[in-house]
Amino acid sequence: MPSVTIDGRKYEFEGRPGLLQFCLDHGIEVPHFCYHPSMSVPANCRQCLVDVGAPVRNRATGELERSDSGEPVIRYFPKLQTSCSHTLADGQVIHTKRTSEKVGRAQQDTLEFLLINHPLDCPICDQAGMCPLQIQAYKYGPEGSRFEFRKTHKPKKVKLGPRVVLDAERCINCTRCTRFTDEISKSHQLTIIERSVRNYPMTPPGVTFDEPYSMNVIDLCPVGALTSADFRFQARIWEMSSTPSITTTNAKGSNCYYWVRDNLVLRITPRENPAVNAYWLPDEDRLAYRRFNEDRPTGPSVRMDGALKETSWEAAYGRAAEILAAAGSGTVFLASARATVEDNYLLMELAHLTGGTVAGYLPHVEPGHGDGWLRTDARVPNGEGCRRLGLQPVDTASLVAQIEAGAVRALYVLEDDPVAACVIDLAALAAVPVILHYYNTTNKTLAAADVALPAATVAETIGTYVNEEGRAQCVRPAKAIRGAHRTLMMRMGLSRADQHGTPFDRWHNESHLINCKPSWEILPAVASAAGHALDFAGPRQIMDHIARALPAFGGANHKAMGPMGFKLPEA
Amino acid sequence: MTDFIKNPVVALPERNPAPHFSEQELVFSAEEKARIARWVSQYPTPDGAVMWVLWLAQEKFGFLPPEVLRLVATELDIPYAQVYGVATFYTQYFKEKKGTYVLDVCTCFSCQLTGGCDILHYLEEKLAIHAGETTADGCFTLQEVECLGACGSAPMLQVSNGPFVYCLTKKKVDALIAALRAGRMPGFTSVTLPQDEDEMGGNRRTDVESTIEYAALPIAVRTR
Numbered sequence: 001m002p003s004v005t006i007d008g009r010k011y012e013f014e015g016r017p018g019l020l021q022f023c024l025d026h027g028i029e030v031p032h033f034c035y036h037p038s039m040s041v042p043a044n045c046r047q048c049l050v051d052v053g054a055p056v057r058n059r060a061t062g063e064l065e066r067s068d069s070g071e072p073v074i075r076y077f078p079k080l081q082t083s084c085s086h087t088l089a090d091g092q093v094i095h096t097k098r099t100s101e102k103v104g105r106a107q108q109d110t111l112e113f114l115l116i117n118h119p120l121d122c123p124i125c126d127q128a129g130m131c132p133l134q135i136q137a138y139k140y141g142p143e144g145s146r147f148e149f150r151k152t153h154k155p156k157k158v159k160l161g162p163r164v165v166l167d168a169e170r171c172i173n174c175t176r177c178t179r180f181t182d183e184i185s186k187s188h189q190l191t192i193i194e195r196s197v198r199n200y201p202m203t204p205p206g207v208t209f210d211e212p213y214s215m216n217v218i219d220l221c222p223v224g225a226l227t228s229a230d231f232r233f234q235a236r237i238w239e240m241s242s243t244p245s246i247t248t249t250n251a252k253g254s255n256c257y258y259w260v261r262d263n264l265v266l267r268i269t270p271r272e273n274p275a276v277n278a279y280w281l282p283d284e285d286r287l288a289y290r291r292f293n294e295d296r297p298t299g300p301s302v303r304m305d306g307a308l309k310e311t312s313w314e315a316a317y318g319r320a321a322e323i324l325a326a327a328g329s330g331t332v333f334l335a336s337a338r339a340t341v342e343d344n345y346l347l348m349e350l351a352h353l354t355g356g357t358v359a360g361y362l363p364h365v366e367p368g369h370g371d372g373w374l375r376t377d378a379r380v381p382n383g384e385g386c387r388r389l390g391l392q393p394v395d396t397a398s399l400v401a402q403i404e405a406g407a408v409r410a411l412y413v414l415e416d417d418p419v420a421a422c423v424i425d426l427a428a429l430a431a432v433p434v435i436l437h438y439y440n441t442t443n444k445t446l447a448a449a450d451v452a453l454p455a456a457t458v459a460e461t462i463g464t465y466v467n468e469e470g471r472a473q474c475v476r477p478a479k480a481i482r483g484a485h486r487t488l489m490m491r492m493g494l495s496r497a498d499q500h501g502t503p504f505d506r507w508h509n510e511s512h513l514i515n516c517k518p519s520w521e522i523l524p525a526v527a528s529a530a531g532h533a534l535d536f537a538g539p540r541q542i543m544d545h546i547a548r549a550l551p552a553f554g555g556a557n558h559k560a561m562g563p564m565g566f567k568l569p570e571a
Numbered sequence: 572m573t574d575f576i577k578n579p580v581v582a583l584p585e586r587n588p589a590p591h592f593s594e595q596e597l598v599f600s601a602e603e604k605a606r607i608a609r610w611v612s613q614y615p616t617p618d619g620a621v622m623w624v625l626w627l628a629q630e631k632f633g634f635l636p637p638e639v640l641r642l643v644a645t646e647l648d649i650p651y652a653q654v655y656g657v658a659t660f661y662t663q664y665f666k667e668k669k670g671t672y673v674l675d676v677c678t679c680f681s682c683q684l685t686g687g688c689d690i691l692h693y694l695e696e697k698l699a700i701h702a703g704e705t706t707a708d709g710c711f712t713l714q715e716v717e718c719l720g721a722c723g724s725a726p727m728l729q730v731s732n733g734p735f736v737y738c739l740t741k742k743k744v745d746a747l748i749a750a751l752r753a754g755r756m757p758g759f760t761s762v763t764l765p766q767d768e769d770e771m772g773g774n775r776r777t778d779v780e781s782t783i784e785y786a787a788l789p790i791a792v793r794t795r
Contacts, residue, residue: 156582168581181652188650193659198581204655205588205637243768 001089007099013088020083022049023096030096031136032175033114033222035084038279039183043082045114045174047136049106050083051076051095064091077509080106097140103467104140109139117197118223119169129225133172152197160190160202161209163229163283164218168200170329171225177201177217180486184280187211200225212375215283219269226229230287235259243478243493244271244563246465247285248338248381248458252374253467253565254281258289258459258478260493263512265292265459265479273564276471281484282374292479299515308452313517313525320451321529323410323433324354330409331356332402335391337363337380337418339437339455340463340475341553342518342542344382346391346534347414350523353532358411360394361386362421376468381458385466388552388571396423403428413437415455415519419444420557435526454516456481461518462491462539464561466568472556473565476545482513485521487538584659584666590638591668597642603627607646618649621657625664634665662716663732670705670712672751675729678715681722690726690739691715697748710752723785724762734759737783 001012006028013022021037023030033045053076055066065073074093080103083094097104115137122128136178154168173192178201181190183569193202203209217228242257246266254277259267270281270288300316301308311319324331333351335344335358344361351358363383370377383393402408403424411437418424420443429448436449439457446452459466459478466472476491520539536542540558547556552571560566606627610620614644624643625635632639636657644651658664665673675689678684691702694713698706702715721727724737732759736747747757758780765785775782 150579152579152581154581158583178652182650188652190655191650191652193656194581194583195660199660200581202584203586204640204652205584205586206641207652251612 002088004088004090004092004094006094007096016087017103018084019050019052019086019088019094021158022088023083028096030083031132031140032084032219033132033136033172036176036179036220036279039176039179041085042179043085045172046082046110047107047114047140048083049080049103049110050086051103052081052086053077053093053102054089055091055093057247076476078172104529107176109142111137112145112147114139114172115145116170118172119151121170124223124233125170126227126232127170127221131224132222154198154200158202159229160226161211161214163287163301164209164214165227165229165232166201167225167227168202169225170223172223173199173201174222175201176220176222177226180217180220181211185211185213185216185237187213189214190217212282212284213280213373213387214370215286216270216280219279223478224236228267228286230289234311235261235266238496241478241493241495241498242269243459243476245280245458245475245478246381246467246473247281248287248465249282249285249288249379250370250374250469251376251378251381251383252277253381253465253471254285254374254475255564256281256285258292258493260459260479261495262509263479263514265289275564276467276469276473277374277569280374291440292457293457293512295442296514297438297441297452297516300454301452303450308446308449314529315526316451316453317522317529320435320453320526321531323435324356324412327356327410327433329355329357330406330407331412332399332410333358333412333416333545334394334416334418335359335361335386335389336414336437336440337361337378337383337386339382339415339519340461340539341382341385341389341472341546342463342539343414343523344386345542345546346392346520346523346536347412348389348391349534350412350527350532353527354530356410358391359399360392360459362416362418362423363393364421370492378468380547381465381467381516384468384470385464388466388568389546389550394423400424400428403432406431408432410435413445415439417443417445419448437522439516453522456514456516456518460488460514460516461520462488462558463518463520464539464543464556464558467565470568470571471565472561472568474558474561480513481517482515483517487540488518588637591636592632592638596632597638599627599631599642601648603631604646611647617647618653621647621649621654622661625654625658629664634668645674668705671710673712673714673731675714675716675719676702676725676731677717677719677721677725677729679718681718682726685725686739687726690728690741690744693741693744694748697744711748721762723764724783730757736760737762 003010003012020035030048032048034042053074055072058065067073107469111570156167158166160166178190178192181187189203189207190201192199204570218228240259242259245258246253247256255271255273257269257271258265272279288302299310300313301310302319303318333347333356335347348358364380365377366379367377410433415437419426426448433450434448435451436445437453437455458475459480462476464472464474477488478493524534544557547553554569556566556568607624610623611617614620626637628643629635640654640658641651645652678687695745698711700713702713705712719729721735726739727735727737729735736757761776761779761782761785
């Protein structure tokens with residue numbers, strides 16, 4: 001097998017790997033800005049320079065020339081090579097900064113050039129703390145600058161589009177953003193304009209950077225030149241916790257991080273998963289952060305004298321149990337493609353225990369919304385999970401007919417909004433007692449609810465979602481809810497301060513805690529109030545049970561799903 | 572460039588400028604389309620021909636406002652943003668309306684040493700405009716440019732991205748301005764190379780209107 005020597009150590013390789021990617025794959029640090037594994041290699045930041053030598057061969061015989069000691073003679077390239085654009089060949093000898101002073105010096109000089117017109121406004125820059133330029137200037141850069149003249153002033157806070165703001169002064173012209181629009185999203189909305197010290201990425205006149213994937217350039221940008229219009233100046237990186245999870249805006253289940261400070265989700269960024277979303281996240285997924293913070297309920301409530309009155313959880317469970325008992329087998333349960341597999345399973349169990357029927361789930365399909373990439377026609381995350389549980393999309397006409405005929409004596413809605421979905425008319429529900437698990441006070445079914453139970457959102461619960469390709473993915477809580485819950489706290493994402501600060505520093509606080517509960521806690525409590533036993537220790541045990549009981553979920557326990565998900569057997 | 576060092580501010584181009592040309596004007600003729608097709612056929616991908624087509628468009632429309640860049644992009648079936656990037660990269664593509672004649676006066680090293688700045692200032696006074704501006708009658712735009720590669724016959728200027736005028740003196744400038752006002756463009760002039768005089772006959776070109784023999788004149792003769 002061909003091999004190369006990097007910093008004195010021999011590595012074997014197959015095929016024709018690029019040197020920089022090979023180094024990154026083997027844990028050898030090579031500083032770089034413009035290189036991105038999914039895009040073309042322009043080699044324009046000049047930061048990943050290495051010294052490369054190749055063994056000398058006799059031109060006539062093709063044999064390796066050897067020194068007196070029998071070692072192959074190595075002839076070095078006359079100049080340093082950009083490792084991103086260098087393809088490995090057998091016998092090559094490579095020196096990174098660790099073994100070559102020349103490389104270190106070159107990288108230092110490159111950084112001095114990059115920083116000449118960089119504003120050095122790190123104290124107010126959104127990227128500070130996770131900025132490759134900042135980190136590499138610290139690790140590889142010069143101690144100071146020799147540039148004594150006025151720095152170039154370029155346009156600042158330019159709104160390229162509705163969601164992306166440009167600070168051209170910070171730009172180092174790596175062209176990652178323009179390559180993203182040219183090669184990945186193919187919207188061709190950005191280009192580098194002007195030349196030399198005046199250049200920066202820009203939309204051409206009359207064009208707005210409004211493609212549905214525009215915010216990916218914010219993550220791609222190795223400096224703080226492209227920032228989010230929403231997240232700009234909202235928080236420092238180290239104040240937030242980032243919890244690996246998935247987005248639930250559509251049926252793709254793109255992997256993401258939820259960034260949380262003071263129990264508010266401040267932004268959502270992509271998490272690399274080659275099997276689902278690679279490195280990308282559509283804007284609609286990122287903008288969903290608001291619904292975790294805004295219009296959240298303050299606690300459970302029951303309808304008294306025609307109005308919803310806030311009450312205790314126990315009282316709400318009791319009222320729900322009364323309704324279920326009164327309705328008996330006339331209860332219709334509406335499952336939800338927004339809720340986890342575990343919660344839907346518990347709902348089905350509760351229906352089984354009380355003798356009610358499960359009508360199915362609302363599929364929330366919007367034909368034409370999907371783009372064959374990371375957006376799907378289905379606007380809910382768990383349609384496939386419901387299907388695999390044996391649920392069907394609800395037969396709207398039949399449900400409405402049943403309600404009108406008075407056959408539905410109670411309606412139990414799990415984390416959904418049939419009124420807003422125009423499935424059921426508010427007036428039709430006037431005579432039917434409704435128990436509702438809901439996320440936001442904007443839920444239109446709330447107007448008909450007799451028992452309103454605030455449910456934990458994807459950012460606050462543990463559970464499983466199955467994306468439309470049949471990949472089961474486990475979510476974990478990113479933010480705390482009111483009331484300590486051991487199962488949730490064990491898996492909560494931590495911030496840097498949580499991990500490294502002392503307990504006395506009070507980095508985090510108790511503000512913005514929502515008084516809600518995960519449905520896997522509410523449903524057994526309702527069952528218990530109604531005199532039924534629905535005993536599971538937690539979502540992990542529920543999923544273990546489902547994985548054993550249903551072949552469509554074979555093997556899909558939380559451990560098997562891990563951070564990257566678990567491909568379910570074909571159902 | 573000197574102004575930029577003193578005041579290094581890069582302005583944001585107008586994001587939504589009003590169009591200069593109507594839809595009816597924004598078309599290439601059949602003959603132009605044939606030329607474009609020929610250029611495109613010379614390259615593996617159509618974007619290779621973008622500079623040719625931009626040049627053609629500039630000759631046709633006088634300058635390259637966004638709607639003309641869009642026309643070029645549509646004609647070549649390449650992204651508009653790419654055309655815009657290319658057009659802004661090269662200073663010879665005019666993004667704003669210029670005078671009928673654009674005078675690019677070189678003030679780079681060789682020309683500066685032999686009086687290029689004096690020529691520029693003389694032109695500024697004569698035309699009553701500053702470098703970078705256009706005369707009120709729209710006849711001349713005066714620009715200060717970097718090296719145009721004719722150091723041997725400095726100081727020099729270029730007229731409208733076209734012919735060079737060498738070995739400038741105030742008299743020569745006066746004559747040039749008078750000729751241009753009368754609508755007479757200077758012809759393309761070849762300057763012989765002294766080192767090739769013996770072997771290659773000065774490397775004279777046969778396809779130009781006039782040839783001048785290289786002669787390094789004392790600086791004083793040229794500018795004062």
